[in-house]
């Protein structure tokens with residue numbers, strides 16, 4: 001795994017994680033305007049418009065500089081094709097952060113979420129010296145739970161009917177991992 005000097009890009013076996021640019025907005029909207037992504041995420045709108053992507057990408061740079069959150073585009077290392085996004089929040093007070101991700105449906109099942117998340121864990125623990133990283137997923141979305149288990153994260157609990165999604169409530173599973181380098 002390779003981090004560049006200011007950690008604006010991370011290179012893994014197959015992926016290049018880089019900052020989003022406004023020019024990605026149409027691609028982001030193309031991938032995110034999908035009910036199958038919407039139904040498993042907490043904050044994505046549906047339908048998802050290009051303007052949603054523009055205002056989302058607009059906030060990344062300030063958040064990155066202020067070390068509030070680090071949002072990376074997940075791209076093919078060779079071709080540059082956009083596969084999805086992965087973010088790590090940074091709570092300096094608690095010395096922890098939350099991992100969150102989505103992958104465009106046409107790219108599911110290739111291990112991209114796991115490979116990108118492994119890189120973000122290294123970034124959190126080795127570069128930013130977090131004590132802990134956590135992640136949460138809806139009980140109706142076992143694929144995300146599988147990603148967390150492949151990362152070595154441990155199930156810490158279930159929050160019952162914690163999230164209202166449209167006309168129903170979702171149980172939320174909470175996973176965490178401590179910094180193994182401390």
Ligand SMILES: CC(C)(COP(=O)(O)OP(=O)(O)OC[C@H]1O[C@@H](n2cnc3c(N)ncnc32)[C@H](O)[C@@H]1OP(=O)(O)O)[C@@H](O)C(=O)NCCC(=O)NCCS
Nearest residue numbers: 037040102103108109110111112113114137142143144146
């Ligand atoms: C969850 C998501 C990010 C996974 O992305 P991905 O790149 O396909 O993930 P990976 O290929 O790294 O791993 C997925 C694993 O889940 C498994 N899986 C897929 N569907 C599953 C299901 N219904 N039940 C159990 N496991 C499932 C896959 O087999 C794979 O495990 P394996 O490598 O042991 O075979 C993607 O489906 C997605 O973006 N979904 C919508 C948004 C979302 O859920 N974001 C996360 C919110 S917490």
